[in-house]
Amino acid sequence: MRRSIVPVLLTVFALAGCERAGILAPDGARNVVAAPERHPILFVHGFNSSGSVWTTMIASFKADGWTDAQLVNWSYNTSQSNATTAQQIRTRVDSILLATGATRVDVITHSMGGLSSRYYAKNLGGDAKIDAWVSLGGPNHGTTWAYGCATTSCVEMRPNSTFLKSLNATDETPGAPRYATWWSACDAVIEPDNSTPLIGATNTQTACLGHSDFYKDPTTYAQVRGWVHR
Structure with missing residues (x-):
């Protein structure tokens, strides 16, 4: 009698352990826990800058498993309206999704790049195509x-500009994207310092970083990587 019970008990314990490990669902079906998806990333630089500023951050993402096809930096005319740049972002995102087969992208921005990408999300359907959105030192409420x-x-970047009033009206973080910002009290370009945080976003104050340090700082990179890859 005892010998017949032991195999049954061992089987029950084994199945229970598999369920806790995520191997078997309660109905006996396989329940494979997938790793977080790596979305392609579009990097949007700021005023009077270029896509080359992302070299350090892109190298870090590549070292952490992202492919060349998943990391897209580009340059645009920073004198034009942010609404015009937003239209270019829409074209760029559609191209990335077509090339990679992904359904959504992550968007990492520096400074003014946050404004055009927010315009894209709010007014051009980008909220359905962005998973995670990041603003590093962005003038989201203007800068003197x-x-x-x-x-x-x-x-458009001036405090209380018509552009910013419209962009921030009703909902500063519209739609499905996961919004996050990083700002520094030592950023002399974004004044006032509290311009960057958005209502509805996860807002993080960094160490004492200058305006051009955000995309090179390893601590900020680790936090941004954790935000987009979750």
Whole structure:
């Protein structure tokens, strides 16, 4: 009698262990726990800059398993309206999705790049195509620094500009994307410092970083990587 019970008990314990490990579902079907998906990433630089600023961060992503096809940096005319850049972002995202077969992208931005990508998300259907959105030192509520230049994009970056009032109206983080911002009290370009955080986003204050340090700082990179790959 005892010999016949032992195999049954061992089988029950084994099945229970498999269920806890995620190998078998309660109905006996396989329940494979997949690793987080790596979406392709579009990097959007800021004013008077270029796609080359992302070299360090892209190298870090590649070292952590992302492929060349999944890491896209580009350059655009930073004097034009952010609404115009948003249209270019829409074209770029559609191209990335077609090339990679992905259904969504992650968007990592620096400075003014946050404004055009937010416009894309809010007004051009980008909220359905972005999984994670990141703003590093973004003038999301304007910066007094922009009073020192007169291009269309600079005027749009000024506090209380018509562009920003419209962009921030109703919902600062619309749709399905997971929004996150990083800002620094030592960022002399974004004034006031609290311009970057968005209502509805996960907002993180960094160590004392200058405006051009965000995309090179290893601690910020690790946090951004954790945000997009979850």
